[in-house]
Amino acid sequence: MTTSNKCSMCANTKRSGTCLCAGCKSYFCRRHFKEHHNGLLNELNIYIEERNSLQEQISRIDLRDDSSKNVLLQIDEWQRTMIDKVMQVAEQARQQVKLLCPKRAELTLKLAQFSNRIVHLKETEDLVEDDLKQLKETVQELKQELKLITEPMAVELSVEQSEHIAWDSLISVKKKPVTTNRNRQYISQSNGKNVFFGYYQMFSANRQWTYASPFRNLSFIPTKIMKSGISRVLIMGAGPTGLLMGCLMRDQGIPVTILEKREEMTRTRCVKLLGGILSTDELAGGIHLFTENQIEERQKAIESIESKLFTKLTSWLELCTPLQTIQQSLKEYFTSSGGQISVGAQYDMSKNLESLRHYSDTLIVDCTGYHSVLRNHIQPDNLLLRFVEYVLICTFTFDDRYECNELCKFYKNRNTRKFRVIPAIDDTYRTGKRQTLVTCLITIDDTIFRQMPKRESLTYNYLKKHHCDIYDDLNIFLNNLSSEQTHKIHFDTMEFIALPLQVYRAKKMTHSFENQELNQHWVLLGDAAMGGPYFQSISMGYEAAIYLAYLLKHTQNDMEQMMSKYECYMEKLWLALQIRSKEIQRNKQILQYLCANDRNAILEKIKVY
Numbered sequence: 001m002t003t004s005n006k007c008s009m010c011a012n013t014k015r016s017g018t019c020l021c022a023g024c025k026s027y028f029c030r031r032h033f034k035e036h037h038n039g040l041l042n043e044l045n046i047y048i049e050e051r052n053s054l055q056e057q058i059s060r061i062d063l064r065d066d067s068s069k070n071v072l073l074q075i076d077e078w079q080r081t082m083i084d085k086v087m088q089v090a091e092q093a094r095q096q097v098k099l100l101c102p103k104r105a106e107l108t109l110k111l112a113q114f115s116n117r118i119v120h121l122k123e124t125e126d127l128v129e130d131d132l133k134q135l136k137e138t139v140q141e142l143k144q145e146l147k148l149i150t151e152p153m154a155v156e157l158s159v160e161q162s163e164h165i166a167w168d169s170l171i172s173v174k175k176k177p178v179t180t181n182r183n184r185q186y187i188s189q190s191n192g193k194n195v196f197f198g199y200y201q202m203f204s205a206n207r208q209w210t211y212a213s214p215f216r217n218l219s220f221i222p223t224k225i226m227k228s229g230i231s232r233v234l235i236m237g238a239g240p241t242g243l244l245m246g247c248l249m250r251d252q253g254i255p256v257t258i259l260e261k262r263e264e265m266t267r268t269r270c271v272k273l274l275g276g277i278l279s280t281d282e283l284a285g286g287i288h289l290f291t292e293n294q295i296e297e298r299q300k301a302i303e304s305i306e307s308k309l310f311t312k313l314t315s316w317l318e319l320c321t322p323l324q325t326i327q328q329s330l331k332e333y334f335t336s337s338g339g340q341i342s343v344g345a346q347y348d349m350s351k352n353l354e355s356l357r358h359y360s361d362t363l364i365v366d367c368t369g370y371h372s373v374l375r376n377h378i379q380p381d382n383l384l385l386r387f388v389e390y391v392l393i394c395t396f397t398f399d400d401r402y403e404c405n406e407l408c409k410f411y412k413n414r415n416t417r418k419f420r421v422i423p424a425i426d427d428t429y430r431t432g433k434r435q436t437l438v439t440c441l442i443t444i445d446d447t448i449f450r451q452m453p454k455r456e457s458l459t460y461n462y463l464k465k466h467h468c469d470i471y472d473d474l475n476i477f478l479n480n481l482s483s484e485q486t487h488k489i490h491f492d493t494m495e496f497i498a499l500p501l502q503v504y505r506a507k508k509m510t511h512s513f514e515n516q517e518l519n520q521h522w523v524l525l526g527d528a529a530m531g532g533p534y535f536q537s538i539s540m541g542y543e544a545a546i547y548l549a550y551l552l553k554h555t556q557n558d559m560e561q562m563m564s565k566y567e568c569y570m571e572k573l574w575l576a577l578q579i580r581s582k583e584i585q586r587n588k589q590i591l592q593y594l595c596a597n598d599r600n601a602i603l604e605k606i607k608v609y
Helices: 030-063 067-099 104-124 129-149 240-251 292-303 307-318 323-336 353-358 406-412 446-451 460-466 468-481 537-554 559-595 599-605
Strands: 172-177 185-188 198-204 207-212 232-236 256-260 340-343 362-366 384-398 421-427 436-444 489-505 510-514 519-524
Touching: 104 129, 104 307, 232 240, 240 256, 240 307, 240 323, 240 537, 292 537, 292 559, 307 323, 323 340, 384 446, 384 468, 384 559, 406 421, 406 468, 406 559, 421 468, 421 559, 436 468, 436 559, 460 468, 460 489, 489 559, 510 559, 519 559, 537 559, 559 599
Parallel strands: 232 256, 232 362, 256 340, 362 519
Antiparallel strands: 172 207, 185 198, 198 207, 384 436, 384 489, 421 436, 510 519
């Protein structure tokens, strides 16, 4: 049967249309239907080319620094900043509660000293009626102070309820038409001090995306906007001072990382901290060194120490403790609260100083010791050093409980001929049977010091062979010490080292880098900042760390003010270090002259006017 439909492309013929196009609803003969279909395919290729062109353009956008990614990064940073701010405010509230009891630290210290006094009397059984009378008076004083502290007081918490905060409008993202040339720029504006008001403007094709913060009227210290603000602390060196600083920072909720090049803690010598690190004033030779404002800040700094950490510090005031034990205890305290210690040769910053460029908005605390990494980078020749004397230091353990005052030191040196052995004797941190650590200082001259070998070769037998006079006087002292029971002396623990004793300090202890690329602040702490003889350095480092941690929290991130206060404070500690060192040296010399029965030399040291 013949169809009535004609091919729509056969103009001069009357071919029948046997094929229907479902798209245009036209009929075509077989030959023209194929041509029609090929035409559609050719038109499809045009759109394939358009698709390829668009894909290439989009790929080019992906290869560029995508502005939306920057917005997401800024949102992430805003979130971190908000969390840090909330943590800071919460910690401030905790410290306000603690400061309502301003005498806690002082009372805790007195109780620790009282406890150690009781333990001593119990173990030695060496007590008289006067001792019991003093104990009774002390108990009454402690009870009275406790009563004053525990008197009822009304304390309440004032909190702005969260439902009053417009959470949905705290941060927003919106589009803004381009009104300038196509370029990237960063705009930061502020209305007054410590106000967060920033725009991050980014361009994409013909549109400009703007990230805006609504914190125009809040007193807020952001992570990136404020020129001098910091967002974290980096401590170089996991020695005793670096670890204490890290613990203080963690307790304040400040992000902190400690870098340490040594895989193991290898220090074995023992120390006893000076009581002055937890006292509100600093007395050196009866001289009050600090201003009233500094005394108040010292008090608040001590009060701000967490109770668990404060207990650790007080225990090291009364007992001679191995450095390794102190470091391990602080390390466990630091890491238990989430603190991070990065250990390995790659963290030897003396060989990798350029890596500090990656730490922007950071306070870097140099606790790398006498051979400081940063000291001479702060300024050339940045070390003031004053010589005190040359000494030979001898340490050993003694199998008995023993305490030694100045009268005892005098009698233990009777019959010595030339060299006086001045002991500093205290309990060691030992369990089991009682042992005493003995550390002796023997003053030597420049000639003998230069003759002394390295520490590994400097032994008891070496002295016997090469320095008989020192060896003989040392043995006289040992016999007097042990009442001729020298078997109580552990000669296998005896170690020697010859040292030039000196006081030193960095002339400048702080430095700042503030520009568009790097916002970084350096502080020297511990032996990197200053040090001195007669077992004072670690105590000085701890005292400075406690004050620095307080400043960092209470100067409202004003780094210029913080560093200025720190420099002034360290000047006072430097004076205290010199006064104490001179006083110890002078008293030691008088004791030596007494042992030698040199009256003229004694009178030369005693100057009334």
